[in-house]
Amino acid sequence: MELFNVVEMLQLAEKPLYWVGALTTVSLVLWLVYHILSGFRIWVLGNGDLLSPKLGKWAVVTGATDGIGKSYAEELAQRGFSMILISRSQEKLNDVAQSLESLYNVATKTVAVDFSQVDIYPKIEAALAGLEIGVLVNNVGISYPYPEFFLHIPDLDNFINTMINVNITSVCQTLCFRAKGVVLNISSASGMYPVPLLTVYSATKAFVDFFSRGLQAEYKSKGIIIQSVLPFFVATKMTKIRNPTLDKPTPERYVAAELTTVGLQEQTNGYFPHAVMGWVTTVLAPRCVVTFFALRMNKAQRGGYLRRRKLR
Numbered sequence: 001m002e003l004f005n006v007v008e009m010l011q012l013a014e015k016p017l018y019w020v021g022a023l024t025t026v027s028l029v030l031w032l033v034y035h036i037l038s039g040f041r042i043w044v045l046g047n048g049d050l051l052s053p054k055l056g057k058w059a060v061v062t063g064a065t066d067g068i069g070k071s072y073a074e075e076l077a078q079r080g081f082s083m084i085l086i087s088r089s090q091e092k093l094n095d096v097a098q099s100l101e102s103l104y105n106v107a108t109k110t111v112a113v114d115f116s117q118v119d120i121y122p123k124i125e126a127a128l129a130g131l132e133i134g135v136l137v138n139n140v141g142i143s144y145p146y147p148e149f150f151l152h153i154p155d156l157d158n159f160i161n162t163m164i165n166v167n168i169t170s171v172c173q174t175l176c177f178r179a180k181g182v183v184l185n186i187s188s189a190s191g192m193y194p195v196p197l198l199t200v201y202s203a204t205k206a207f208v209d210f211f212s213r214g215l216q217a218e219y220k221s222k223g224i225i226i227q228s229v230l231p232f233f234v235a236t237k238m239t240k241i242r243n244p245t246l247d248k249p250t251p252e253r254y255v256a257a258e259l260t261t262v263g264l265q266e267q268t269n270g271y272f273p274h275a276v277m278g279w280v281t282t283v284l285a286p287r288c289v290v291t292f293f294a295l296r297m298n299k300a301q302r303g304g305y306l307r308r309r310k311l312r
């Protein structure tokens with residue numbers, strides 16, 4: 001009698017189970033096709049034409065004298081934007097401005113300020129007043145000189161204030177001067193999960209990512225694009241990487257790829273190999289494994305740095 005009931009129940013369930021299986025398969029296929037097509041749209045076709053002076057004559061880049069910021073300045077000048085370059089050293093600003101003017105025949109303005117100070121914003125506001133700004137790249141940022149345990153960081157109070165002012169306050173305050181167009185906020189892959197021994201840096205970059213995504217939701221309907229950019233390693237002065245590789249590209253290569261994602265992704269790793277790394281470390285690998293390896297890598301780097309310093 002019991003056996004009969006089980007067989008009967010299975011027969012009854014056969015049809016609904018068939019439909020559950022069919023719907024699951026169709027959903028998976030649609031999900032896969034959607035991701036392949038949108039991947040093709042972003043990484044193969046791209047959206048390279050969006051960033052043009054039609055958005056506004058001027059583009060602003062903070063931290064524009066080196067690394068990723070300098071590459072943004074070069075790419076945007078090449079597209080015909082007049083450039084406002086903001087960084088610390090007037091001498092370096094003059095060099096970059098001269099090079100952009102002679103290479104791309106564009107107008108430039110420079111603003112020398114130290115983003116570790118909070119009284120600089122009236123000077124920036126005055127420099128930008130009345131200009132038609134189409135693009136703002138909030139790029140300026142600093143990291144640790146070497147990975148360190150929080151309580152062992154030399155001159156900790158000053159370190160915290162400087163990092164917050166340069167990495168967070170700069171993004172919020174400079175954004176006040178924008179009303180339309182495109183804003184690119186340079187966060188970091190370190191903001192996608194906690195990175196031990198670079199904890200303050202990682203937390204400031206998580207702020208930039210959340211801030212950008214929240215603002216994009218607030219202002220999307222007004223036609224403003226605010227993109228959160230989260231690179232993995234790029235070969236710049238900050239990372240001290242001298243030999244670029246596929247996964248640690250030159251800033252020029254990184255920025256050229258990143259600019260094709262604007263308008264297609266609100267949050268982006270900006271460069272296909274970095275997008276794969278982002279997917280592996282957030283979707284595939286468990287968080288505890290990512291944290292474990294990040295801690296191990298940074299402990300090794302810290303050890304190497306401290307040994308080299310003792311040898312000197």
Ligand SMILES: NC(=O)c1ccc[n+]([C@@H]2O[C@H](COP(=O)([O-])OP(=O)(O)OC[C@H]3O[C@@H](n4cnc5c(N)ncnc54)[C@H](OP(=O)(O)O)[C@@H]3O)[C@@H](O)[C@H]2O)c1
Pocket residue numbers: 062063064065066067068069086087088089092113114115116139140141142143166186187188189230231232233234235236237238239251
């Ligand atoms: N490189 C990477 O692997 C990587 C990865 C993820 C995210 N990021 C982010 O990308 C951004 C750029 O990094 P990067 O590697 O290109 O850095 P970088 O090569 O060290 O260049 C930093 C730029 O910012 C300027 N700057 C630094 N401190 C400043 C301050 N207090 N006031 C004004 N300007 C200042 C520098 O000017 P000076 O020449 O005067 O110092 C330089 O122009 C940062 O926000 C960083 O967190 C970088």
